[in-house]
Amino acid sequence: MANKTSKSKHVLRSTKWFGRRDRDGLVHRSWMKNQGIPHDQFDGRPVIGICNTWSQATPCNAHFRELAEHVRSGVLDAGGFPLEFPVMSLGETLMRPTTMLFRNQVSMDVEESIRANPFDGVVLMMGCDKTTPALLMGAASCDLPTIGLSGGPMLNGKFRGEDIGSGTHVWKFTEMLKTGQMNESDMIDAEACMSRSAGHCMTMGTASTMASMVEALGMGLPTNAAIPAVDSRRKVLARMAGRRIVEMVHENLKMSKILTRDAFENAIMVNGAIGGSTNAVVHLLAIAGRMGVKLSLDDWDRLGRDMPCLVNLMPSGKYLMEDFYYAGGLPAVIRQIGKFLHKKTLTVNGKTIWENSKDAVNYNKAVITPLDKPFKPHGGIAVLRGNLAPRGAVLKPSAATPKLMKHKGRAVVFEDIDDLHKRIDSPKLDVDASCVLVLKNCGPKGYPGFPEVGNFALPAKILKKGVTDMIRISDARMSGTAYGTVVLHTAPEAAEGGPLALVENGDTIELDVARRRIHLHVSDAELARRRANWKPLKPHADRGWVKLYCATVTQADQGVDLDFLVGHSGAKVGRESH
Secondary structure (H helix, E strand, O other): OOOOOOOOOOOOOOHHHHOOOOHHHHHHHHHHHHHOOOHHHHOOOOEEEEEEOOOOOOHHHOOHHHHHHHHHHHHHHOOOEEEEEEOOOOOOOOOOOOHHHOHHHHHHHHHHHHHHOOOOEEEEEEOOOOHHHHHHHHHHOOOOOEEEEEOOEOOOEEEOOEEEOOOHHHHHHHHHHHHOOOOHHHHHHHHHHHOOOOOEOOOOOHHHHHHHHHHHOOOOOOOOOOOOOOOHHHHHHHHHHHHHHHHHHHHOOOHHHOOOHHHHHHHHHHHHHHOOOOHHHHHHHHHHHHHOOOOOHHHHHHHHOOOOEOEOEOOOOOEOHHHHHHHOHHHHHHHHOHHHOOOOOEOOOOOEHHHHHOOOOOOOOOOEOOOOOOOEOOOOOEEEEEOOEEEEEEEOHHHOOHHHOEEEEEEEEEOOHHHHHHHOOOOOOOOOOOOEEEEOOOOOOOOOOOOOOOOOOOOHHHHOOOOOOOEEEEOOOOOOOOOOOEEEOOOOOHHHOOHHHHOOOOOEEEEEOOOOEEEEOOOHHHHHHHHHHOOOOOOOOOOHHHHHHHHHEOOHHHOOOEHHHOOOOOOOOOOOOO
16 A cells, blocks of 8 residues: 655554555454544554543543543644554552552553554653553553653642642641541532642642653653643643654654653753652653663762752642743743753754753742752752661652751651551550651552552641651652651562561661661661561462562562563564454
């Protein structure tokens, strides 16, 4: 079949399906025509897969049906052939035990869906936290021309004359309910006021952070990070993404040309400047692993250590994503930190990251503060090491209490999440504000799935004294919308027999963030004695995904991918099915 419309200088994958003049070509074209597709769509134009994570069970992405139509229109505008396909959708607000348990499963869904179908390029539609890394990981394993399109944040929450942030105020209101500052009726009123439109969390939580990472990595068009979900400009961006992906196919601009080592370093620095979520650490490590780019916790600490936080957004600050967009969005941040960045890294629009941002304007210096007068002096992720975390743990300085950044205290230990729920609010709990709260067995294998429980609420008896923060240490994650002096991702995790498993009530733990140190004041001999008595957890499952996950998942310092998924296989066309 003649290639009448394609501008590509290379043979398109899709011609192996639709360009054939044999029985299999007839099968592929004929069955597609039952959807009303005209014959000229099969004349050699690029086939674009629109990977849609729409689901009513994922409220952040519930507007994706409409957004996908704008992508589709853009593909048609540019002479492409759009084909929308679904993958499993991950919604933070409903799924149990944690969406992180399923991130790698979705990445496999994406990877195999792309490889098995006649796609020449892909637009990834993602919004809620884990949909973004899952889709990027899966697509990276195929390495086709790809654009990431985020769904955008909700409108700012409004409650009784006050701006409220999704997630951030969940934790605040929950604590107020415990102390009697709010009642149940107040809570119900606040629920509707917090979620006023389609879109993901409007704080600088994980969803907003990962949308910013898509743009900082060069995988999304400029302004992808911050346009509100219901703003008409989000729809325009979707249409432009549809147009651009067709051009990328003609140019053969693959993910591997964009997701370079320099691009990942840029993203780490941007994460510091925006006060981004600690969850970006494991996600970027996993995406880099799929691309074969060497990235480590040491890179996160080195590149983020001196990066100030410029963006005054909840949970670290005052404002929300809607304000961030009006102030100039991510391009305005990138322009301010340009001297730190690799300016020549390529992005999906064919320009460099600096060409996209060098003329950006900051319209509100209260939201995006100047580099010489930053919102907070330290915005990067601190990587801690010591005998309690020999392979590292992380802390977000911009969300922590300064006076707790150097502290020594008595450990109050919870063996797992059930133990925590049972005892945390007990009047009999032996705890004071100087203690260090330790939560075990909430890591990748221990929970299972690496849940966001590391920012657990303080004991009720402590909250009632007016104390709002204590040091908390766990092998879990925390929501990007949360705040506090919280040590996370302790590796190896307790379920793997890491030192965290050996901590006992009354042990002394020392935290020194400036020295990047976390130390358990227990002798090696005593730790060896405890280790000899330690018993691993019973298996969480004897079949299915959970069994596969627990058997093959890597630790937090390695990105929590499945060990056999690290690396990529490309998008070689498979054998015929008939």
